[in-house]
Amino acid sequence: MKVRKNKLVSLAALGLVGGLALTACGGGAAEDTSGNAGSDNGGAAASGGYAELTGNLAGSGASSMQNAQNAWTESFMGLVGAEGGDIQVTYDATGSGTGREQFLAGQVKFAGTDAALDEEELAASAEQCNGEQAFNLPVYISPIAVVFKLDGVEELNLSPEVIGGIFAETITNWNDPAIAELNPDATLPDLAIVPVHRSDDSGTTENFTEYLSDNAPDAWTHGPIETWPIDGGQSGDGTSGLISAVEGGNGTIGYADASQAGNLGTAAIQVGEEFVPFSSDAAAKSVDVSPREEGRAENDIVVDLDRTTAEEGVYPIVLISYLALCGSYADSAEGEAVKAYASYVISEDGQAVGEQNAGSAPISEELRTEAQAAIDGITVG
Template identity: 60%
Template sequence: MTARQNKIVAFAALGLAGALGLAACGGGTDNAAGGQNGGASDNGGATSGALSGQLAGAGASSAEAAQAAWTQSFIALNPEAQVTYDAVGSGAGREQFLNGGVQFAGSDAALTPEEITQSANTCQGGKAFNVPVYISPIAVIYNLEGVDNLQLSPQTIAGIFSGQITKWNDPKIAADNPDATLPDLAIVPVHRSDDSGTTENFTHYLSETAGDVWTHGEVETWPVQGGQSGDGTSGLVKVVEGGNGTIGYADASKAGNLGVAKIKVGEEFVEYSPEAAAKAVELSPRAEGREEGDIVVELDRKLTDPSAYPLVLVSYLVLCDTYQDQATADLVKGYANYITSQEGQQASQEAAGNAPLTEKLSTDAKASIDKIKAAS
């Protein structure tokens, strides 16, 4: 099976009781109870006090700050509801969802058609689907004393992370940075130790833009021996922060005070921004072969428009179209509609600096979410 095509402020702790042991996506009435979804509004139908019950989700650590903002705001609107999110990584989140351990997942790589087929049991005979909820640049982060403005072409990035470029004063890095004084220092590439949608997006970028150098393909599990690793986005960032000469890749919301390289797009070196990430998504087509309502963006990594930043991820909310009971279906629908609403997208933008969904994506996502139903 081929691989899938696909700045931060502090935030408060959730302070909620864990609900990760809840039943499957269609958990029974012991796990979810509440009123009807309040219908379309600026907050996606999450009318104050209208919904109650418990939901558990797990997945991408890239969207951890966004999910914290979404859960807190949704609970403020619906005090009788509890929503938890465990940032275990995209791969583990999808696995928990497909095994019925959580009622939704967050993933930086959309479910494959095969995984959607696999979801029938979890989804009460229905199927899972993907809706985009979070658009964010992937930053090439580094910690290199004396170098504050680093520029890297895709070929150079690929050379570093494949282990072919091992010193910071390598001629290829020097060619990208003619005005920089680069040290004779070993490069320490840092990768994710867990199965990661960020890794999958990063390696997809390398494969598409520097396939002659990066020969490992688009993968979720890091394929190169050597270097150092960190568990989850925060773990990788800590490893980069802890050394000199380290370089890694992470959702830009977690870059903190680390250096962030400009990447070459066309003939210019481009700095990441939410706007440039959104532009890359706008210029990319929808994935072909998907069923109606399953919304996946086929990211174009080879864009040459310098207003776009093609090293971007789109994180998806993975949901069932059918849940076991109406209360669970209503609560999932209410939470998902809140996330994709203008208010929800503003909340995550303030917390994580991501780019809000375009009006088209938001409208299409709501149409998919509104089809969620109960099996009984």
């Protein structure tokens, strides 16, 4: 059971914004800047109505997708401005738990979350969603990297059992035989391991511990959990805080969205008989081999990740970040802005911006079609 307690834009993205903006100025159905040409009911984006978008649109949530969200908001505002609209879209990387709380309290109009809204949260959402329940859309697929800083060691192979033992603090030294056996060519120092965890309620933590629970339940006995269950130890607030803590030591190890691993070492993870380094392709393959979570409404698209697969080339520690959106918005302008922004994020162009700025894996065409239908179903006014 899952337990919960409840603007960095690259030159590549700016270049893409410029290219898309020029397309927008040209007009015409074939030059639809939303990436959703052919949709009959995709809100302002599909109808060419960016010029009508005005006001402010605020979201908050998962820090894992911060780089992607920063690029999406900047790119989207550039497209809107090119058509004569004037909208300010902001995303505050507060962490998944806080983002969901703010969304359910009506403080923001969309949330980014690494753990999809659950049944209780969906039921509570009707109060803020004009009488309709919220729903989840998968928009950001990325590997969770096991990051480390260990002087003299650049490459590291780890099994799920060893990772579980390290973070459960039963494997405490880098020259432990269990680590040495997996890394015969490495010179492992006689040095204490310093595991670093997230201090905030984190969907990344939940995804990471779910992987450990599924693959190494004897080593990791705490289950999948959003709030770190072990007292003490080093921690960091948000993804950036965890990365800073790992960077600041020697012998440190943590877990974070791979897009923010920077210059830290990253472990290859044992899957079957091979060790697989993270990549967007390997993360996307993990999603492709996984079914949809059962018992959800048709518009509530949540992937039930198969983290125990032994299929070749799959990186199993995968994070899927979701957009949490209302099924209905009382304010028409606000609702149309949400629909246009969400349509852009899932579009081929939007997903390309995410890949260029955050190393994420674009969602499949099948997922895009299902997600657009869910967005089209949002009622406004």
